[in-house]
Structure formats: C-alpha cells, structure tokens
Amino acid sequence: QVQLVESGGGLVQAGGSLRLSCAASGNIFRIPSMGWYRQAPGKQRELVASMSSGGSTNYADSVKGRFTISRDNAKNTVYLQMNSLKPEDTAVYYCNAKIITNSYWGQGTQVTVSS
Secondary structure, eight states, X not given: OOOEEEEOOEEEETTOOXXXXXXXXXXXXXXXXXXXXXXXXXXXXXXXXXXXXXXXXXXXXXXXXXXXXEEEGGGTEEEEEEOSOOGGGOEEEEEEEEETTEEEEOOOEEEEEEO
C-alpha cells in the first residue's frame, strides 16, 4: 500500500510558476512509475508527466518545455515544476504511483491560473 500526499497548489497569474510536491509513504525507489495527472472541470483526467524508476520521463505535448518532473528517492518525494503557466493549466493535479497492476492516487491539489 502506498499513500501519496500532494502539496504546492494555489493561485498564480499567467506566466508564473508553481512547484508541486508529492510525498509518498515508503521508499519510492521501488515504485516503477510515478507521475502527475490533472483533471479540469468537465474534462477527463489526463496524464501530465511521468517518470520511471530509471529516470525516463514522459510529458503531455501541452506541457513539454514548460513542466519538469523529478523525483528525490532519499526524500520519497516527486516534484512537478511548472513554469510559464497558462489559464488552460487550471485543474486539480493528482499524484500517481503505479506498481505492477496497482495504481495509487493522492487526494489532489488545486492549481488555478488567472489570465
């Protein structure tokens, strides 16, 4: 069982930056894949970025060049650095951990970008 707690969301103006953090219970170096998803009102949850235990990353086209995912295994924490934020980035952001067939989610953190 993995518990995930997100933090770092908030209100920011367009062009600004935020860094989200996801603290995991246990050792995340054992978790094959960790990532960030988001869900805007009326839309489906979508992948924003993911990172494997080996360091490989994957980003949604809409955030490439603006967002960076990283993980600190010593702190059992995954980060999402978000720069050049746009109003369309407004959503609830969820941390995710995938272990074989199991998928674990955090409670989500709201990110609101004003124009």
